[in-house]
Amino acid sequence: MPRREITSGNWAFAEAMRQINPDVVAAYPITPSTDIPMKFADFVANGKVDTNFVTVESEHSAITASITASAAGARVMTASSANGVALMHEIFPIAGCFRTPIVFGLVNRCIGAPINIHCDHSDSMAERDAGWIHLYCEDAQEAYDTAILAIRLAEHKDVLSPVFVCQDGFITSHGFEPVEILEDSTVKAFVGERDADFPLLDVDNPVTYGSFAMSEYYFEIKRQQVEAMKNVLKVYDGVAKDYEAVSGRFYPKLDRYRTEDADFIVVVMSSASGVVKDVVDELREQGIKAGCLRVRMFRPFPADEVAEILAGAKAVAVLDRALSIGGTAPLAAEIKSALYDCGKNIPVQSCVYGLGGRDFFPQYARELFMDLAAGKVSREERYLGLLE
Amino acid sequence: MKDRGNSAEMGKPKKWQDVPMGGIAFGSSAEAVETGQWRSMRPVWDGEKCISCLLCWNQCPDRSILTDGNGKVTGIDTFYCKGCGICAHICPKKAIEMRPESEFTGPGAGAKGE
Numbered sequence: 001m002p003r004r005e006i007t008s009g010n011w012a013f014a015e016a017m018r019q020i021n022p023d024v025v026a027a028y029p030i031t032p033s034t035d036i037p038m039k040f041a042d043f044v045a046n047g048k049v050d051t052n053f054v055t056v057e058s059e060h061s062a063i064t065a066s067i068t069a070s071a072a073g074a075r076v077m078t079a080s081s082a083n084g085v086a087l088m089h090e091i092f093p094i095a096g097c098f099r100t101p102i103v104f105g106l107v108n109r110c111i112g113a114p115i116n117i118h119c120d121h122s123d124s125m126a127e128r129d130a131g132w133i134h135l136y137c138e139d140a141q142e143a144y145d146t147a148i149l150a151i152r153l154a155e156h157k158d159v160l161s162p163v164f165v166c167q168d169g170f171i172t173s174h175g176f177e178p179v180e181i182l183e184d185s186t187v188k189a190f191v192g193e194r195d196a197d198f199p200l201l202d203v204d205n206p207v208t209y210g211s212f213a214m215s216e217y218y219f220e221i222k223r224q225q226v227e228a229m230k231n232v233l234k235v236y237d238g239v240a241k242d243y244e245a246v247s248g249r250f251y252p253k254l255d256r257y258r259t260e261d262a263d264f265i266v267v268v269m270s271s272a273s274g275v276v277k278d279v280v281d282e283l284r285e286q287g288i289k290a291g292c293l294r295v296r297m298f299r300p301f302p303a304d305e306v307a308e309i310l311a312g313a314k315a316v317a318v319l320d321r322a323l324s325i326g327g328t329a330p331l332a333a334e335i336k337s338a339l340y341d342c343g344k345n346i347p348v349q350s351c352v353y354g355l356g357g358r359d360f361f362p363q364y365a366r367e368l369f370m371d372l373a374a375g376k377v378s379r380e381e382r383y384l385g386l387l388e
Numbered sequence: 389m390k391d392r393g394n395s396a397e398m399g400k401p402k403k404w405q406d407v408p409m410g411g412i413a414f415g416s417s418a419e420a421v422e423t424g425q426w427r428s429m430r431p432v433w434d435g436e437k438c439i440s441c442l443l444c445w446n447q448c449p450d451r452s453i454l455t456d457g458n459g460k461v462t463g464i465d466t467f468y469c470k471g472c473g474i475c476a477h478i479c480p481k482k483a484i485e486m487r488p489e490s491e492f493t494g495p496g497a498g499a500k501g502e
Binding site: 097098099160197198205206207208209210211213217219220221223224 | 401403404405407409410411412413414415416417418
């Protein structure tokens with residue numbers, strides 16, 4: 001029987017790691033993801049896992065060791081945040097290209113400067129183009145479930161790509177809430193054993209990873225990664241349904257909340273969506289047709305599905321927890337691009353909120369919906385909760 | 389063993405689908421690469437001075453120190469040797485000397501060589 005525990009997003013992710021029992025974990029601690037390797041180190045010390053736990057001297061080494069172990073044929077997990085993620089930047093595209101299916105607990109925290117330990121999405125958004133799958137979780141339960149699901153997605157033969165399992169720093173990672181934990185045997189059966197195609201340690205069939213590819217083939221190898229991401233869109237629902245069969249919980253690429261007949265839709269990611277959904281309920285009672293679309297999968301971006309969901313709306317607002325300084329915020333850029341292709345000129349208000357852990361309150365969502373309803377949509381980016 | 393596509397006997401791939409995934413190269417292809425061509429300095433080994441301490445064998449970043457299988461150094465394999473000079477530097481008996489490659493391969497080669 002599954003059990004219910006009061007636990008945090010970090011601890012829930014670490015518990016999933018214990019149950020997955022990866023071959024290798026190479027990690028370096030950084031707030032707010034520190035809990036994950038810390039808790040996992042307990043499991044290692046207490047003999048709860050068989051994992052080779054590699055304590056390295058930096059995040060750069062953590063991800064390098066992870067890729068190497070994964071290329072060797074191991075199942076590998078790790079975690080990091082913020083500037084730790086930024087230090088890994090050089091190495092992330094290598095994981096994408098080598099097709100090493102690492103599952104990575106990314107606990108979102110803003111990138112300094114100014115130095116700040118709290119949540120926004122500037123760390124993961126900076127890795128948008130690294131060839132990794134990005135999944136953003138709303139709460140601790142989802143972080144736990146997604147860690148397990150992501151193993152199967154990453155290792156799918158048509159995908160073979162690493163996955164960021166993102167959760168909001170402190171808000172989710174350190175907030176305690178009830179989480180249903182599956183039985184160890186259920187998780188073990190669901191993830192199975194990794195069956196690597198071309199492992200470095202298969203000495204009878206030697207392979208070389210990381211060889212030179214100049215202008216003759218670099219382009220083709222990148223094109224293959226594009227195909228892997230297209231395949232994610234095709235195979236994801238199957239993996240999610242398999243997970244639903246063992247857990248009772250289904251996680252779609254896009255979490256649509258009362259969007260079907262909605263006139264006004266707010267698009268958001270991660271923990272802030274709970275607030276938006278509450279406000280949707282409130283406004284619905286007042287007769288305003290509000291809806292919320294939570295983007296759970298950001299890479300690959302399910303643009304066609306997004307367009308389909310938003311096509312009937314009169315106006316849309318997009319909430320980004322990251323800036324693209326001097327340009328369009330990342331989620332807003334995707335949404336606008338998706339809507340352009342579907343040929344409907346739906347007004348889109350781009351909003352940035354919550355930078356550096358700034359709280360996101362229901363009144364922000366309420367005012368935003370009321371502005372959409374009043375036709376107050378501007379091409380100017382708006383900043384919610386900013387002192388101005 | 390998994391299907392390796394047509395890579396084993398492939399000529400040049402014609403389509404992106406035919407290029408090995410992730411740029412993986414099959415087989416131990418480095419064995420066939422004569423990295424000795426990169427060398428500008430050549431180690432010259434003196435069997436009279438050598439005591440077969442194997443420090444050079446241990447430190448060689450390639451596998452260019454030849455032995456007889458019984459722990460005796462027998463010479464240097466210049467097929468892979470890039471001429472880094474670590475062997476000469478580390479040798480306690482100065483039994484290895486780094487000499488310009490031009491003495492062996494350039495105009496007038498052989499005049500001052502072995």
